[in-house]
Amino acid sequence: xxxxxxxxxxxxxxxxxxxxxxxxxxxxxxxxxxxxxxxxxxxxxxxxxxxxxxxxxxxxxxxxxxxxxxxxxxxxxxxxxxxxxxxxxxxxxxxxxxxxxxxxxxxxxxxxxxxxxxxxxxxxxxxxxxxxxxxxxxxxxxxxxxxxxxxxxxxxxxxxxxxxxxxxxxxxxxxxxxxxxxxxxxxxxxxxxxxxxxxxxxxxxxxxxxxxxxxxxxxxxxxxxxxxxxxxxxxxxxxxxxxxxxx
Amino acid sequence: xxxxxxxxxxxxxxxxxxxxxxxxxxxxxxxxxxxxxxxxxxxxxxxxxxxxxxxxxxxxxxxxxxxxxxxxxxxxxxxxxxxxxxxxxxxxxxxxxxxxxxxxxxxxxxxxxxxxxxxxxxxxxxxxxxxxxxxxxxxxxxxxxxxxxxxxxxxxxxxxxxxxxxxxxxxxxxxxxxxxxxxxxxxxxxxxxxxxxxxxxxxxxxxxxxxxxxxxxxxxxxxxxxxxxxxxxxxxxxxxxxxxxxxxxxxx
Numbered sequence: 001x002x003x004x005x006x007x008x009x010x011x012x013x014x015x016x017x018x019x020x021x022x023x024x025x026x027x028x029x030x031x032x033x034x035x036x037x038x039x040x041x042x043x044x045x046x047x048x049x050x051x052x053x054x055x056x057x058x059x060x061x062x063x064x065x066x067x068x069x070x071x072x073x074x075x076x077x078x079x080x081x082x083x084x085x086x087x088x089x090x091x092x093x094x095x096x097x098x099x100x101x102x103x104x105x106x107x108x109x110x111x112x113x114x115x116x117x118x119x120x121x122x123x124x125x126x127x128x129x130x131x132x133x134x135x136x137x138x139x140x141x142x143x144x145x146x147x148x149x150x151x152x153x154x155x156x157x158x159x160x161x162x163x164x165x166x167x168x169x170x171x172x173x174x175x176x177x178x179x180x181x182x183x184x185x186x187x188x189x190x191x192x193x194x195x196x197x198x199x200x201x202x203x204x205x206x207x208x209x210x211x212x213x214x215x216x217x218x219x220x221x222x223x224x225x226x227x228x229x230x231x232x233x234x235x236x237x238x239x240x241x242x243x244x245x246x247x
Numbered sequence: 248x249x250x251x252x253x254x255x256x257x258x259x260x261x262x263x264x265x266x267x268x269x270x271x272x273x274x275x276x277x278x279x280x281x282x283x284x285x286x287x288x289x290x291x292x293x294x295x296x297x298x299x300x301x302x303x304x305x306x307x308x309x310x311x312x313x314x315x316x317x318x319x320x321x322x323x324x325x326x327x328x329x330x331x332x333x334x335x336x337x338x339x340x341x342x343x344x345x346x347x348x349x350x351x352x353x354x355x356x357x358x359x360x361x362x363x364x365x366x367x368x369x370x371x372x373x374x375x376x377x378x379x380x381x382x383x384x385x386x387x388x389x390x391x392x393x394x395x396x397x398x399x400x401x402x403x404x405x406x407x408x409x410x411x412x413x414x415x416x417x418x419x420x421x422x423x424x425x426x427x428x429x430x431x432x433x434x435x436x437x438x439x440x441x442x443x444x445x446x447x448x449x450x451x452x453x454x455x456x457x458x459x460x461x462x463x464x465x466x467x468x469x470x471x472x473x474x475x476x477x478x479x480x481x482x483x484x485x486x487x488x489x490x491x492x493x494x495x496x497x498x499x
Contacts, residue, residue, distance in 0.1 A: 108353020
């Protein structure tokens with residue numbers, strides 16, 4: 001009886017706790033983004049008229065968003081990594097513009113679902129990630145999506161904002177992890193999370209100062225991270241429902 | 248007892264490696280710009296007058312950002328940010344010019360823009376590791392450990408931000424929050440100053456506002472945002488004043 005009461009009290013404490021949706025860091029990344037396919041304007045032209053056009057004015061399926069880069073930090077409880085022998089890269093791809101609104105100076109683009117993948121590639125015998133210029137090219141994305149597919153997932157509700165007056169922006173999307181050799185490290189309850197990125201500068205845009213660190217043909221520097229939901233979410237329930245669990 | 252020590256040691260190693268990345272391979276292609284990365288989860292912003300619910304920074308509010316460096320690239324690549332015996336931490340200070348917003352944009356988005364002026368920063372190398380991580384961050388800064396434990400050790404680099412350091416917080420048309428920061432800086436001192444020089448370069452990245460909505464970053468009470476980003480390499484390498492004798496000595 002005492003044990004049953006204790007269980008009830010414990011469950012009640014969990015159930016009536018303030019619903020908290022704490023996020024958990026999965027990994028951080030840096031890199032550069034580009035249009036793929038780029039159907040309107042020159043490669044690297046991020047001007048409002050030529051950047052991420054849905055169809056029309058671009059031909060179907062619309063212009064696409066892709067980002068390649070390096071995973072620079074990890075949560076070792078969710079992502080297995082050995083940076084002494086491997087390098088880790090990211091490829092965010094397959095996102096095609098579905099809706100675009102330009103409210104000067106801010107561009108707002110919604111995208112159809114795509115994917116994000118994190119790869120592990122041996123430093124010895126593997127191919128080092130190489131941005132090159134005017135992607136897609138001989139080394140990008142190919143040197144960022146080779147090796148072992150460590151983790152990957154579908155990206156939905158992807159939205160990108162960019163302010164041409166300050167030459168900075170951001171993106172955010174939901175990510176459902178569903179593939180990769182290390183997927184089993186991530187508890188099922190933490191596979192639906194989100195991806196966030198800050199965007200800065202553009203070498204080839206008409207507005208703003210040049211950013212010499214962006215390789216030709218790329219649009220923005222990107223720094224971001226993937227977050228997962230808390231492993232132990234609480235939810236509301238009635239006393240009746242709680243007691244029914246133990247009858 | 249041994250098992251307890253073993254578990255504690257393992258947890259310690261995990262904590263120390265929470266942003267493990269000691270490989271220069273992660274710096275990327277030479278020339279892509281990355282110099283110092285704080286592209287990890289253990290970076291925290293707070294202000295003296297910031298309303299988290301409204302995303303509003305009052306004019307004159309003092310911004311402080313503290314955090315860990317997780318990666319150094321050339322010419323600082325010999326600094327191992329993952330060495331468990333020491334920590335590389337930093338602090339920023341700047342003054343808010345006040346937030347403009349919410350401003351509507353796009354399909355149904357909102358944004359809040361804040362300029363921070365008069366900014367400066369210092370990067371420290373200290374030992375042992377004593378600064379809190381996201382898992383152990385105490386609320387209500389400034390407190391006994393924040394920013395104190397982020398500012399102990401040797402100042403390896405100091406610098407200033409050019410005006411303004413610009414922060415944008417957005418609530419997109421899908422209802423998700425995000426944000427970014429962008430600015431330029433130059434180094435002014437520190438024990439490693441001779442390697443980097445005074446050229447201006449970029450500092451930028453993600454600015455994840457604190458809160459409980461989708462895209463928000465969950466933080467203890469009293470913090471305003473979680474920044475995630477990097478200092479880019481200065482455009483030129485430094486030159487040192489020397490004598491002909493010293494130069495000739497290099498070739499003898």
